[in-house]
Amino acid sequence: MADPNSRTGVKYSTPEIQSFADQTHAPHDAALERAFRAPDQHGMPAIQLGVSESRLLTLLMQLIAARKVVEIGTLAGYSAQRLARGLAPGGKVWTFEIEPSYAQIARDNIAAAGLADTIEVRLAPALEGLSAIEPEGPFDAVFIDADKAGYPEYARWAKRHLRRGGLLIGDNSYYFGQLLDRQGAEAARMREFHAYMSEHFDSVCIPTPDGMVLAIAR
Numbered sequence: 358m359a360d361p362n363s364r365t366g367v368k369y370s371t372p373e374i375q376s377f378a379d380q381t382h383a384p385h386d387a388a389l390e391r392a393f394r395a396p397d398q399h400g401m402p403a404i405q406l407g408v409s410e411s412r413l414l415t416l417l418m419q420l421i422a423a424r425k426v427v428e429i430g431t432l433a434g435y436s437a438q439r440l441a442r443g444l445a446p447g448g449k450v451w452t453f454e455i456e457p458s459y460a461q462i463a464r465d466n467i468a469a470a471g472l473a474d475t476i477e478v479r480l481a482p483a484l485e486g487l488s489a490i491e492p493e494g495p496f497d498a499v500f501i502d503a504d505k506a507g508y509p510e511y512a513r514w515a516k517r518h519l520r521r522g523g524l525l526i527g528d529n530s531y532y533f534g535q536l537l538d539r540q541g542a543e544a545a546r547m548r549e550f551h552a553y554m555s556e557h558f559d560s561v562c563i564p565t566p567d568g569m570v571l572a573i574a575r
Contacts (some may be wrong), residue, residue: 375409383412388438388470392463395433399462405432406502406528410565411439414500417524417571418443423497427490428452429483429511430503434463434476440500441475450476451493453486453503483507487514495520502528506543508550516557519574525558531568 385393385408396403406414414436418426422445428437431454441450454460460480467476479486483503499515501508508527515525527550530536536551538544551570554560558572 379408383408388466389435391469392433392435392438392466395435395462395466399433399458401433401459401462405435406439407566410528410569411436413569414439414526415443417526418498421497421522421524423524424448425493425496426450427487427496427499427515429487429499429501429507430454431463431478432459432502434466434470434478436500436502437463437467437476437478438470438472440498441472444475448475451479451490452476453479453481453483455480455482484510484514487511487518491518494518496523498524498526500526500528505529505532506546509546509553512550512553512557516574521574523574525554525570525572525574527554527570527572528565529567530562530570533567536568 393405395401396405418440423443424445424447426440426444426448428440428450431437431452437450437452444450454463457480460478464478467473467478496519499519501511503511512525519525530547530551532544532547535541535544536547551562554570554572558574560570560572563569563571
């Protein structure tokens with residue numbers, strides 16, 4: 358089958374085209390730029406969402422009029438800000454981080470963006486932290502960008518606590534290009550995540566650079 362993203366084997370996306378699209382449709386203000394650059398400045402892994410992918414989160418939150426959103430994997434607070442900017446008035450994002458230094462950097466970035474009352478950074482292992490906020494549910498959206506072996510359990514939690522029509526979004530769903538590695542335990546867990554999403558949600562895997570699963574709770 359021909360590659361749907363190419364014609365006669367030629368790729369049409371280039372770094373220059375992507376940069377143009379990012380700047381046209383998803384430009385940064387000072388607060389977003391600060392959070393986006395924080396990993397490089399603080400020696401954190403540069404694994405946050407791309408510019409246009411994160412803008413997609415904002416639009417998805419707007420489309421469903423989200424008020425209660427959960428993020429698993431905070432890093433420097435960049436994607437949390439993008440989620441928060443799509444919330445309906447009075448909305449809130451709960452975001453979970455396991456590394457104390459990352460959580461503090463995220464809090465600083467979120468405060469600088471004027472979103473400290475909208476985004477709550479919780480320092481806790483995700484499943485432990487998620488159980489603590491269950492009384493706040495049901496939730497409108499859950500975004501997963503954390504330890505890849507944990508994705509199936511996070512998806513099961515989301516199924517129990519999303520409202521009908523709520524969104525479950527999982528980044529890195531190609532598992533850094535190793536999704537079909539039959540020897541890797543984490544790759545197997547990611548395939549389990551895909552299978553669970555397909556069975557229990559209405560889902561699609563968007564062909565971003567490392568794949569993003571988007572699913573609607575039934």
